[in-house]
Amino acid sequence: MKPAAFEYHRARSVAGAVGLLTELGDEAKVVAGGQSLVAMMNFRLARPEHLVDITHIDGLAEIRREGDTLRVGALTTHRTVEKAELGDFAVLSRAMRWVGHLPIRTRGTVGGSIAHADATAEWCLLAVLLEARIVAEGPAGRREIPAEEFFLGPFTTALEPDELIVELVFPHPAPRAALTEYADRKGDFALVAAAVDLDTDRIVLGGVGPVPTVVRGGWSSGAASRARAAAAADSLDLRDEPGISAHYRRGLVRTLVERAYEEAARG
Amino acid sequence: MAEPRFRRDGAWVGASVPRREDPRLLAGRGRFVDDITLPGMLHAQFVRSTEAHARLLAVDLDEVRAVPGVVAAYTAADLDLADITALLDRPAHEFVPTAMPVLARDTVRYVGEPVAVVVAKDPYAAEDGVEAAVVEYAPLEPVVSDLGALAEGAPLVHAGAPRNTLVDVSLFATEGIDDVFSEAHTVVEVRTKTGRQNALPLETRGVVADWDDRDEQLRVQTCSQVPHQVRTVLARCVGLDEKQVRVTVPDMGGGFGQKCVVGREEIAAAAAALRLRRPVKWIEDRRDALTAAFLAREQRYTVRAAFSADGEILGLDADVVCDMGAYSCYPFTAGIEPLMASAEMPGVYRVPAYRVRGRAVTTNKAPTAPYRGVSRPQYVMVVERVFEKAARALGIDAVELRRRNLITVFPYTGVNNITYDPGSYLESLDLCEKTLRDEGWFSRRSDENRVIGIGFACFSERTGYGSGAFAQRKMQVVPGFDISEIRMDLNGTVSVTTGTLSHGQSHETTMAQIVADRLGVPYDRVKIVQGDTDRITYGWGSFASRSITIGGSAVAAASVKLGDQLREIAAHLLGGDVESAVLEDGGVRVGSSWLSYADIADVAYLKAHLLPKGVGPGLAATASFDVGGDGTFSNATHGCVVELDPGTGGVEILRYVCVEDCGVAIHPQVVEGQARGGIAQGIAGALFEEVRYDDAGQPLAPSFMEYKVPTAREIPDVRIEHLETPCAFTENGAKGAGEGGTIGAPAAVLNAVNDALRHTGVELDDTPIPREAIFRALEVS
Amino acid sequence: MIQLVELVVNGERHDLAIEPRRTLVDVLRHDLGLTGTHVGCEHGICGACTVLVDGAPARACLIFAAQVEGAEIRTVESLAAPDGTLNDLQQCFSEHHGLQCGFCTPGMLMLAEGYLAEEPEPTTEEIRDVVASNLCRCTGYQTIVEAIDDCATRRRAAFQDRLDRSAS
């Protein structure tokens, strides 16, 4: 389990990184925390010829509050977010306990999680739940992509190969939001994850489709959390898969949405 | 009963002294195989089969040899090594051997089977080389399950093994057993399938081999539990004399049985080193360890039990099928699991009638080896399920039902022709139940708002298998005895060899404690020498909880002999008689005079002319030990409390209590460590770990993402209570303690889950327990 | 292709000419001879390779050595005194029998060392959560949790002691 050979490039600035990505083309890949990419390279499931290391770029690991908006730099680690005092964005910190384990969280980054686009990854769910915008920089400059349009399929995003994620913008606070999940073993990627925001009445699910899945409410605004959870679960088009039936997955959704509601209500 | 011969009058045995192995391991100064670097060392990796079952049409390594950094690449034909074949002395209808080639020759039989070895300047280049190999297969239909193997018209994994059956034994068949069942008040049946598991030492397998011209030896450093077996097989495979092979074992990061058989890769790497005359290292990576190493535990049981109205067990009728994968392991063969299960199943209960058929089938999966507990975690689980089901059917409390049937009078000779030495079967059950009751778990169990269950497991475990016990299995290679050589050096320090081999079990400490008591020296004056075929006459290594019972007894016997020598010399030097000479305070007292060991050693080595007539120079002794009878039985009762989550089917273990009796504990903290670690592995099997394959025989758990080893979050704290029934025939009164934890845990967990489901009418008997099944059971209720 | 990499490990500077694909754990073990850090999976789950990178526990198998130029790396070899005297954490592991084969131990020690530096007053449950980061196949984890708990308690007591003494 040793990676295939590659050439190493260290970017010192966003422009420099974009320049390298443009110049090196399809055979280049960004490495940030490496917590997904290096594991895949060790299995030789990923074998980029060029690796562009962005961890030495200054200024990409900041968390800034601007009015109602929270901006989280792409290189911010899960652990930094977990320990940060984020006030009415505290749901982000609380959700980090679900991301792997401490030594993963000290290296893994927000931008890396979003770019990696695992359909159960907490950051992907949170971004969609909280209607975040993903700020990407490419040769043509910066653009902002709404999270709901960003994830196209498992491990597939709207990001161009020569673009870099520089930050996530969360446009409004979420004082009454929560994320919860279930896996047989702690620290694993979730079998099913559920995130809810009471104020926007949004539910986002992981593990029920190729991308974070937004469940559009078919419930009345006064419905109890149990009824909403049931409605959310029933709205899904699920199939039996080896090791897990649609019925069980639906049951997990019902349970987890309800529990997320309870946690969100506690704040 | 004979008086126990154990002694605990000294200061050391029974004391949880600091472990001798700790300082180096804590400082990062241990020496594991992968820590070894030799000048000019090369690195091996293997081209492995991507097919579960296929004819090998061509293995083309030309491209491999052109990869930068690759030094050599060999196929089976290039190396021309003898096969590894393990045998039983049983007739052909009971046992069919398999010839396991070191590298696949013309057929591949599982995904991951080594096809060629690539040797390169570093492990990275070796993998580059592996990728460049071109292998042509003609796929054959794979056999991927025990039922598939036994099905009419199934393809054959080995042409010589009809019905894919390697072992088929029918044993005991007590006369009249059919009548027992037809006349019984109640008959219950348990059908169980247990998942394939990986013993999973955290350190994967590995080897460093080099040819030494000066010693004219192939020197092999490998993390093996059985170095002498490696020497024998390696010498045979490459065509060297035994004396031309030296196998040593450095620090080892666990074994649990996976390393107590001889692997193909260490032979291939050593053969490459021999051919290249350069050191070659092979370190198994985790993907290979999860897919291509020796596995275990995939078994299917159909067991019926007959009971009288008042809950007396009348008979046990069992059918056991073990999926042993593609080959028999050396030296145990594919018989290891079915023969263990068949011989021991009646366990701690007075079963008057017994019949069993045990089979090993071969499939296109990675082969199996013994894994901690060998079949006992499975059959104990099945028998304990039998008692739970019978309790329900009879309307008797399950603990009470066990009480009525436990063996209480010892020695007890069972229907399986095994004589059980004294144990505390009933006492351990009583104490375990009382402990949980006193802690309030039974009242919490009745809480309407929670889904809580309590499960028990009673078992004993035969440890200290002597040659006689293994011979009953009809193994052609019969392990059992142990030999120990002890030597005192000039300043009175002691070194002692053991044929056992510690890899986490703390023998450097516990064996030293045994010697320390016998000779009256501090335990840090005693050095344990293990894991070196040049320094140890012959050793069987460490497995089957044999080390302290057998190895520890040999060490004790050698110490006593050395003590006799010391007494004889001292008596002569001090002018007293031997009978009055006693070992005391690191020396010998004769009457009112005393001579230190250093003084005696001084004479024995440097002033030999002062020795008594007939006593040769030097201070050394050799002793061996074997267990004559059926071995000694450790026993325990485990109690487990689980809570189920109706919303997810999740299982949480709220409490775990283990009441164990391994006779005299040389080092209680070490015994507890063995129990806790064993229980964790048992829980892993009950709830988490499974090596699954798809219909094409492709392994579905190639990483720790899929093979779910439990962490500190899943494994509970374990309360341990000790009982002590000393063994009468080991030198220290000790019984084995290495495997018990693993044996009891699956039964305790499964029973607890089923107890929690008691109101649902659903019973779950397979492991690992699927959470979906729990979810569905609770959803309905 | 070869990359020049300058690494600072346990306070010592090393200049290396290595292939950039070499992971930090391989470089520590095989280029620098610091074999105390172990390898158990090379995909981030077992934790045998855990070291401190700028004080934070991290998986050395998921980092290329070239990435951590300029960072402070600490390995298990830094814990004991030069004369071999074990530090308090190591002593607690020994006293509680928190190791059997010792293969997971360096990773567990560095995990705990990094965590306790950041969080000197953890609850037992928090410690258990952190220990769940790494795998141990031998101990069943309980004694590892107890060892770390005990060490944290002792460190707090020693700290209080120093405060009391400087106050008086």
Ligand SMILES: Cc1cc2nc3c(=O)[nH]c(=O)nc-3n(C[C@H](O)[C@H](O)[C@H](O)COP(=O)(O)OP(=O)(O)OC[C@H]3O[C@@H](n4cnc5c(N)ncnc54)[C@H](O)[C@@H]3O)c2cc1C
């Ligand atoms: C044992 C283990 C358990 C884990 N458990 C979880 C879990 O429960 N939940 C979870 O969400 N994650 C989990 N992860 C993954 C972890 O969160 C990773 O940190 C994350 O997926 C990727 O972040 P990274 O910074 O490590 O990215 P890298 O691994 O460096 O990169 C990942 C991908 O993103 C690209 N990329 C990285 N940064 C950028 C950027 N700024 N712009 C454009 N592309 C970029 C890379 O090219 C690569 O394709 C786990 C990982 C491990 C090893």
Ligand code: FES
């Ligand atoms: S070797 Fe790095 S986590 Fe297992």
Ligand code: FES
């Ligand atoms: S002590 Fe062996 S793996 Fe932890």
